[in-house]
Amino acid sequence: MNKTRAQFSSRFGFLMAAAGAAVGLGNVWSFPSMAANNGGGAFLLLYVVMAFVLAYPALMAELTLGRHAQSGVIQAMSRVGGSGTAGRLGAAIGGLAILTACLGQAFYAIVTGWLIGFTVTPLLDVLGLDAWATIFGEGGFWKDWWLACAAMLVTVAVVLAGVNKGIERWSKRLMPLLIVLMLVLIGVVMTLPGAAQGLVAYLVPDVSRIDGQLVVDAMGQAFFSLSIGVGAMVIYGSYLSRDAHLPRTGAQVMFIDMGVAFIAGMLIVPAMFVADELGVGIFDASGQLQSSTTLLFDVMPAMFDALGGLGTGLEILFFALLSIAALTSMFPVLEVPVATLAETGRVSRTWATLLMGGLIFAVSTLILMHFEVLFGLAIQVTISYNMPLIGALVCLYVGWLLSRNAKLQELRRGAPEIEQGLFWKLWPWYIRFVCPVLPLVVLVNSL
Template sequence: MNKTRAQFTSRFGFLMAELTLGRYAQSGVIQAMSRLGGAGTAGRLGAAIGGLAILTACLGQAFYAIVTGWLIGDTLIPMLELLGLNNWARRLDEAGFWKDWGLASLAMLVTVGVVVAGVNQGIERWSKRLMPLLIVLMLALILVFMTLPGATTGLAAYLVPDVSRLSAQLVVDAMGQAFFSLSIGVGAMVIYGSYLSRQANLPRVGAQVMFIDMGVAFIAGLLIVPSMFVADGLGVDIFNASGQLQSSSTLLFDVMPAMFAQLGRLGAGLEVAFFALLAIAALTSMFPVLEVPVATVVETGRISRRWASLLMGAVIFAISTLILVYFDPLFGWAISVTITYNMPLIGALVCLYVGWLLSRDAKLRELRRGSPDMEKTLFWRWWPWYIRFVCPILPLVVLFNGLTD
């Protein structure tokens, strides 16, 4: 319970720092950080930090487009087999550069198409359509998996805490995952903070985002963990020689399809639904990340949203192509630079800027726009000092852990 509370507090602190910065500055992360720093060195450093956030968003989007393409492919292959188009399924299943390139391009085209339409008519509209579908698919798959042997053992393993497995390393790893799941450290929450109404209650909005993120993650765990035990019961290798869980990539793209193959025709249908669910989740994560560089380019006033979306989509896909050409050295490097190094570093620096350069009165004034009695709330009693002294330290712990791992 204490670990969960600490996780919520730390993630909420980071999220609120970015949302408050965005609404205060009414701009993207480069201009926002520059404005906080002022006309001197701090302002130029702030702009550089914002620029690093944009580059990190582009690099993260580039490797994630490849992963999303894989998920789309793993959705289409069993679907084609169910339709009797085995030759097409075999061709799509053949590993190779052009298959990965084509699927990644499809993921980017969908993302660009949504972002071109804007925040309200594009990202928000499609997120509202896809997220309920995501939840329904997860719940339906959970109900089916609960009827299979081994699922209840997995459910118990998921819901009953094992304190013997708790460690400092586990907490650090969870903090690192928090940055990725909420897109903290790439400027996404700064952009969305700038889009919020002046009358919006920022702590309430932040809490809603947090609870939705944690709720979806909890439901996903109800699906993934029991399915692993179902696979283990069917004779599929889940653990490696040392008794540890297989790597996430091996688990997702090798173990899960092997499990579905053991379930016959039911497995084929479940495989389509399972990977469709993951593809939808991946696509909805790509929309806000692409918005970060697009909004930054649009802010210059020199290019329309349509052309900014096409331009940044093309730049990011060029990076994806480069990663695919030099896959072995670049794919893992892109993930490490984005998630392990840059996102924690940028998250710490944003908290430092908001905590120390945005005055206490300015923070209170911004928060009181949606909550006139803000200074009387519990949130106001802890958050200002928390983002000054605690928030900058936590991501640096994650960064140090990554550097020494």
């Protein structure tokens, strides 16, 4: 074990960093949209079930793997596989996770840049800087390029500062701020006409909408929302104290992620109905969203415009919230390739951060240059194909190749009584036979 390896300074620091990795646009954008289109409370109920059925066991596999190996995903998978073919295949799976993290970071930087732009534009209007507001409000390659560059520079700066002074410090500041902003916005939105109807639609299950496809959709949402399949939770597990109670800590991360998704739904779904009440076109004749992809960048700004002066303040807060959610997800994804490169001993962490940040931003630039072809493809390859495949393979390796005794000893470090509990009686069997299959169901459904 590397005795000088970085470590989170407190459990709260780890929880905020891990929650930052898990909480992102999937919680604030995708989850409310899917709930609005799929029976509201029915989707919410299935999402909670699937979080326990799939997301939590898979999260525990990645955290256990990282803390056991005390390394990033390539070395961790290689060590578990051993010196033969399984070890080489494990390293290749880890390499695929690194590539997936880099590709995901590349398109995520573009989206985060858009969110920063939507935050800054109304703020410039309020400050009377009309010329600058016009520049930020216009589309085009160079505006998107500079905004993506800004998002990437912030991420590089945080990762450069290290695990404690960078990722942990800023996660402890930004995650509570994100939750406070959500609660403030919910309080304001719930005073507007149409919000109560939206809250009912969100919380009351329409059980007639429950079918096999909805189950798979909820499974995919629960899986992706915890950032499983890119190596982020493996590297964070390696930074976690050896005395930490792994099952309890993993459950806390999952509950924070679920809680933020739930709160986001209480904000976004009522806001949709407020927009509809204000005459902003949002639902089609069948009651479905006209386009969930344009919800954030077309529908929500139109709603804020219809609210006048109040809307301007809400718009700034809303997109600031989204920018924070996006940035806290970018920190761990960059940490994945940076830590892997630094572990080789060939380059310092500083140079690894600068090199990987530059390479990822070069991919972002390429995506922007060929946006119509590459942007959707990058999202599809990352989220629909690679993440469920890698998640399934990690579960297979931890389930079958990391010995039962090694898993037990790792869990015992922070939970001496673990062998007597229900978790240990179910989890080793579950990640062998059940957990690898469920992400593959999500993958096949995407295909």
